Amino acid sequence: MVRVMASGVFDLIHPGHISYLEQAKKYGDELIVVVACDKTVREKKHEPITPEDMRAKIVGSLKPVDKAIVGNQGDIFETVKRIRPDVIVLGFDQKFDEQQLSEELAKRGLGNIKVIRASENADDLNATRRIVAKIRRME
Numbered sequence: 429m430v431r432v433m434a435s436g437v438f439d440l441i442h443p444g445h446i447s448y449l450e451q452a453k454k455y456g457d458e459l460i461v462v463v464a465c466d467k468t469v470r471e472k473k474h475e476p477i478t479p480e481d482m483r484a485k486i487v488g489s490l491k492p493v494d495k496a497i498v499g500n501q502g503d504i505f506e507t508v509k510r511i512r513p514d515v516i517v518l519g520f521d522q523k524f525d526e527q528q529l530s531e532e533l534a535k536r537g538l539g540n541i542k543v544i545r546a547s548e549n550a551d552d553l554n555a556t557r558r559i560v561a562k563i564r565r566m567e
Contacts, residue, residue, distance in 0.1 A: 449461065
């Protein structure tokens, strides 16, 4: 069984998220999605629109996803150790360098994990920021 890990905020589910998760699922038998905790979202992006537990429940109900969990704040490698994936699929816009991540995984004794970058989905409104901006223009 090949276990795949994907991660993200998943604040407002949109076609880009669906594409990312469908791509990730193709790399293995089981897809576990790590949903960023509220504290991490606040520190790295914005005030979450929906709470972490709700985001995890929604993501977990999506067809490609076998399980969704709320991530820990801080060291992402602790979550990787807990999940023990064979493959990590990064979103096309996630700020990780595949090579650097692979090197760090190897340094931490997790070097057998393949790191792959998902391709971008070209659908309109494929990013939460764009959806929020469109809603604001409509007010």
